[in-house]
Amino acid sequence: MSPPGIAILGAGIFAKEAHLPAIASLGRSNVELKAVYSRSEKSAEQLAVDAQGILKLDAPPTVYHDENKDSNLDILLARKDISAVIIALPIVTQPSIIRKSLASGKHVLSEKPVAPDVAAGIDLIREYNENFKGKGLIWRVAENWEVEPGYHAAADIIKAGKIGKVTSFNARVVNHVPKDSKWYKTPWRTIPDYQGGFLLDGGVHTIAALRVILPSPMVSLSGYASLNLSYLAPQDTINAVVKSKDGSHGIVELTWGAPVLSRASEAQKGISITGTEGWIWIEQTTIGDGQQIFRVTVKVSEKNEKGEEIGETKVVLDEPVKGVEEELRRFLNAIGGEDDGFGDPYGALKDVAFIQAALNSNGAPIDLEKLVEY
Missing domain, CATH: 3.40.50.720 (NAD(P)-binding Rossmann-like Domain)
Structure with a gap:
């Protein structure tokens, strides 16, 4: 065939x-x-x-x-x-x-x-x-990002109960987009005729990753959006507080408007998930041969026979970047x-809904589930 x-x-x-x-x-x-x-x-x-x-x-x-x-x-x-x-x-x-x-x-x-x-x-x-x-x-x-092996590895660890019940999470993306960037030079990105600019174009990646990793869907958001670099209109920065259906909550920070390169290069970027027994940190990095990977670091409480905490155990998994x-x-x-x-359009709609809600919230809570009802 x-x-x-x-x-x-x-x-x-x-x-x-x-x-x-x-x-x-x-x-x-x-x-x-x-x-x-x-x-x-x-x-x-x-x-x-x-x-x-x-x-x-x-x-x-x-x-x-x-x-x-x-x-x-x-x-x-x-x-x-x-x-x-x-x-x-x-x-x-x-x-x-x-x-x-x-x-x-x-x-x-x-x-x-x-x-x-x-x-x-x-x-x-x-x-x-x-x-x-x-x-x-x-x-x-x-x-x-919905199908990156690194994010699926993190999701599997959480599903297996390795860090206990998820209580909180944090996602941080910090980017500096100069005017000579190959991405900014793309005409339809330079003068976007859609909401959010780079926040919509790139921000949906992070939300898709959270959608895969978190054991419970995000249902409510309260946030603020702003423009820090005038040439990245209409907005380039989002800060949002989020609640999931299971009661866990988190902070999502997205910006393409860092004022200088060092603000982006020196920031600790990635996704952390905290549970009752430990936590997970996922970051994209480069290893010695130039290969791009997602590094998943898992740290959990180590206890003795009496159930007393005596330290931590650490496991590091490296998964290749191969989502495309x-x-x-x-x-x-x-x-x-x-x-x-995976790749279902309705799942991708939820990612757009998150960005849209964050752009329009201005501090007021928005029901993410209601936003995608049809």
């Missing part, structure tokens, strides 16, 4: 630096890149050249773009040998392309966030459930009938 033929829609940084390597890691026996699309011919052609090199293809995938009606997206989506698409386009563009792709009978893996806001996400999910899901079409959201490869593998498995539920 031949591998599924796919196309990448979007020729930006992430398509080249993340999706192409993920396709390469899975191998041509599992997936075959047949086409690439971008609004401009130049960017599509460059991605095709990059794909040929990274995937070691005999010839570049076919190029499609909007500068010629004979090679536009509609022509690509009409191809019978392409069964699925990866959509990596600007946030406000994606919903219409998701709809168009599903209507063309293609399975869809669309980059996070699921939509620019909760209302648009609900409309999109409702339309998928009513018109396309029953036809066997798979739509998953490419949220790589994992999300693609799981997407392909879902197409093949083995769906594990």
Whole structure:
């Protein structure tokens, strides 16, 4: 049986630096890149050249773009040998392309966030459930932190009761985005026409990680949002206090507006989970060979036969950063009938809801569950 033929829609940084390597890691026996699309011919052609090199293809995938009606997206989506698409386009563009792709009978893996806001996400999910899901079409959201092995390792430790009952948590992201950053130079990020700017684009990652790690869903939020670097409008910083359904609570700190690089580079960034018997710390770091990993450090109370605390035990797990490869593998498995539920659009909607609530709370509590009802 031949591998599924796919196309990448979007020729930006992430398509080249993340999706192409993920396709390469899975191998041509599992997936075959047949086409690439971008609004401009130049960017599509460059991605095709990059794909040929990274995937070691005999010839570049076919190029499609909007500068010629004979090679536009509609022509690509009409191809019978392409069964699925990866959509990596600007946030406000994606919903219409998701709809168009599903209507063309293609399975869809669309980059996070699921939509620019909760209302648009609900409309999109409702339309998928009513018109396309029953036809066997798979739509998953490419949220790589939801499937990172490091976060799943932490979740498994908590589920096994190793740190006791979870009582509190903290997530801290501190970034400095200079004007010469390759991410800031992306036109649709420079002048965003969606809520939150980098907070929506990047912040959903952290919320997805918490969604996987915590044993109970986050249900209430009270927070504040602000703009610290004027060129990162509309907001670049969120601080929120959160409550989970099981009564545990935590603090989520997200900023892309650190004033100088040292504020970001010297900050202790990561996720901590505290329980009645110990705690877990998860951070992304680089090991000696340059490999990016998630390091999971577990410290638990050590007790004697009388139940008296006599110290701590420490366990450190290193898991490779491979979320983009994992999300693609799981997407392909879902197409093949083995769906594990990860990448579900409704889960991704909850991540958007958290960011939206934090942007609009201004100190007032917001019911996160009610926000995503439909």
